[in-house]
Amino acid sequence: MKALALSLWNKENEKAVNLLTIQDVAQFSYFQRATVAEFLTFTSQFMADRTAPGERKSVKEKEYICHSLTKTDKIGAVMICDEEYPQRVAFTFMLKIMEEFLAKHPKGTWSSAPFTDADIRKQFDAAQDPKEIDHLMKIQTDLDETKVILYDTIEKVLERGEKLEDIVSRSEQLSATSKQFYKTAKSTNSCCVIL
Numbered sequence: 001m002k003a004l005a006l007s008l009w010n011k012e013n014e015k016a017v018n019l020l021t022i023q024d025v026a027q028f029s030y031f032q033r034a035t036v037a038e039f040l041t042f043t044s045q046f047m048a049d050r051t052a053p054g055e056r057k058s059v060k061e062k063e064y065i066c067h068s069l070t071k072t073d074k075i076g077a078v079m080i081c082d083e084e085y086p087q088r089v090a091f092t093f094m095l096k097i098m099e100e101f102l103a104k105h106p107k108g109t110w111s112s113a114p115f116t117d118a119d120i121r122k123q124f125d126a127a128q129d130p131k132e133i134d135h136l137m138k139i140q141t142d143l144d145e146t147k148v149i150l151y152d153t154i155e156k157v158l159e160r161g162e163k164l165e166d167i168v169s170r171s172e173q174l175s176a177t178s179k180q181f182y183k184t185a186k187s188t189n190s191c192c193v194i195l
Contacts, residue, residue: 001130002084005023005080008076008097009077011051011074019114020101022120043066047078065081069094089133097123
């Protein structure tokens, strides 16, 4: 699961204006990074222009998905990630980032865009692992791990139960054999008198 880009857009005009862009192209070779960054910027602009206020969109291209969201107050966000990245987490993260951005940079300051924001960059880096930013996903992962441990424990208990049944069966056989031995020994010893 990997997030490649996050961008925020001013949607007050027909053409969206970039407010903030964060990209992570480190997974690509050095010679491909500039081209990939350019493509991410183009795709983000394209999606931001075509997402109306109050609308959410997700577009899949090969192994990547572009999530786009525009709020009714004319601020939009675009997040490009791989197909394994959970959609709910992406939209929740974009909404959170938009709220934080609006708190730091009110609409009156948008004329000095694009902005850079170290705090949002740190959150984007943390968002590379969706479990770190989404508590439900973290709880689900913990539950899945607990289920696996519980299944292993139940399996071991059942194996022990089978072993206990074998031991009980063997002890019953041993008891029957020892009773038979006692009877045979008693009948054998009855012919001889010990003085």
